[in-house]
Amino acid sequence: MTTDGVAAKRADARRNVELVLDAATTLLATDPRVSLNEIAKAAGVGRVTLYGHFPSRAALVEAVSLRVITSTDQALSTVDLAGDPRDAMARLLEATWQLTRRFGAVVIAADDVLTPEQMRRVHEGPARRMHALVQRGRDEGVFRRDMPVRWQLATIQAVLHGASAAVHRGDVTAVDATRLVRDTVLAALAVTS
Amino acid sequence: MTTDGVAAKRADARRNVELVLDAATTLLATDPRVSLNEIAKAAGVGRVTLYGHFPSRAALVEAVSLRVITSTDQALSTVDLAGDPRDAMARLLEATWQLTRRFGAVVIAADDVLTPEQMRRVHEGPARRMHALVQRGRDEGVFRRDMPVRWQLATIQAVLHGASAAVHRGDVTAVDATRLVRDTVLAALAVTS
Numbered sequence: 001m002t003t004d005g006v007a008a009k010r011a012d013a014r015r016n017v018e019l020v021l022d023a024a025t026t027l028l029a030t031d032p033r034v035s036l037n038e039i040a041k042a043a044g045v046g047r048v049t050l051y052g053h054f055p056s057r058a059a060l061v062e063a064v065s066l067r068v069i070t071s072t073d074q075a076l077s078t079v080d081l082a083g084d085p086r087d088a089m090a091r092l093l094e095a096t097w098q099l100t101r102r103f104g105a106v107v108i109a110a111d112d113v114l115t116p117e118q119m120r121r122v123h124e125g126p127a128r129r130m131h132a133l134v135q136r137g138r139d140e141g142v143f144r145r146d147m148p149v150r151w152q153l154a155t156i157q158a159v160l161h162g163a164s165a166a167v168h169r170g171d172v173t174a175v176d177a178t179r180l181v182r183d184t185v186l187a188a189l190a191v192t193s
Numbered sequence: 194m195t196t197d198g199v200a201a202k203r204a205d206a207r208r209n210v211e212l213v214l215d216a217a218t219t220l221l222a223t224d225p226r227v228s229l230n231e232i233a234k235a236a237g238v239g240r241v242t243l244y245g246h247f248p249s250r251a252a253l254v255e256a257v258s259l260r261v262i263t264s265t266d267q268a269l270s271t272v273d274l275a276g277d278p279r280d281a282m283a284r285l286l287e288a289t290w291q292l293t294r295r296f297g298a299v300v301i302a303a304d305d306v307l308t309p310e311q312m313r314r315v316h317e318g319p320a321r322r323m324h325a326l327v328q329r330g331r332d333e334g335v336f337r338r339d340m341p342v343r344w345q346l347a348t349i350q351a352v353l354h355g356a357s358a359a360v361h362r363g364d365v366t367a368v369d370a371t372r373l374v375r376d377t378v379l380a381a382l383a384v385t386s
């Protein structure tokens with residue numbers, strides 16, 4: 001094969017990976033249990049090609065999760081975190097919730113497939129930003145200090161995940177959940193008299 | 194076969210089911226990903242026998258979950274729910290958390306396998322009791338009423354599940370989590386000024 005031929009093959013492979021990741025992101029975002037065959041079909045690539053790039057469902061879900069988390073991380077980095085920590089938390093929660101709504105099913109698929117260590121890694125960027133804000137709220141005396149920061153971060157994550165599940169069950173609407181997530185987290189963090 | 198022979202066979206089958214359920218409850222409580230083969234081995238029954246009673250992992254996890262939920266429901270029914278709804282909530286949360294700690298991994302295994310409808314059914318008994326208490330707290334003016342009861346119940350469940358995950362990760366100890374679950378839920382439910 002010529003050098004050009006090798007380069008063309010590599011470009012093809014990269015394009016196929018992108019097609020598979022795009023299709024997988026879209027399908028996983030609505031159905032966390034979608035099969036690899038359905039993803040291959042939607043991407044317009046053969047099963048052999050898909051398995052060539054992603055030897056297992058777990059490998060594909062991991063790649064999709066990492067890509068979703070990267071774009072999520074970029075979106076969250078634009079949130080204004082200055083000023084009163086409670087207002088900043090409200091803004092960060094709203095942005096996080098919008099992204100959770102959009103990619104919630106990917107997170108559910110990831111939960112089924114990724115190891116706790118992988119889950120920790122994909123949450124690391126957003127978690128660091130949230131951590132810094134909770135810490136600032138504690139330092140400024142508006143968030144309670146009688147609980148470990150790690151617990152408060154776990155609570156925020158639990159409320160967001162619980163909100164996804166509640167919307168999925170039809171217990172609350174996605175729009176109402178924006179306010180409910182904010183009010184619940186702020187109440188859990190507030191200094192008590 | 195004689196009538197006695199049939200009766201003996203039935204008794205054998207019942208005993209095997211109990212042996213499998215006991216082994217599965219014990220093993221799933223420490224490792225939600227334990228295999229059917231390991232469960233059969235621990236129960237001292239053959240794989241064919243196990244598959245005869247439980248045609249799939251999901252069927253076994255469902256049976257174990259239903260049994261755990263039944264005994265959990267019985268344990269929770271002994272909790273004193275009279276008096277100040279906040280104190281009653283603290284007692285109910287502590288009992289629920291002790292049971293979550295003990296059977297948390299079974300719940301995680303159930304999460305992976307059961308459908309949302311099955312999960313709803315297995316949580317129904319404990320959920321009804323919690324629902325009645327939250328409602329009483331709202332009626333008596335000590336729990337906030339600017340959130341749907343269903344959201345408050347979802348939050349309580351999310352905090353309990355989040356606590357299991359936090360203990361599993363080593364973020365907090367199981368003993369500390371008792372207080373943290375209580376304080377977080379009571380803060381989330383409290384009427385704000």
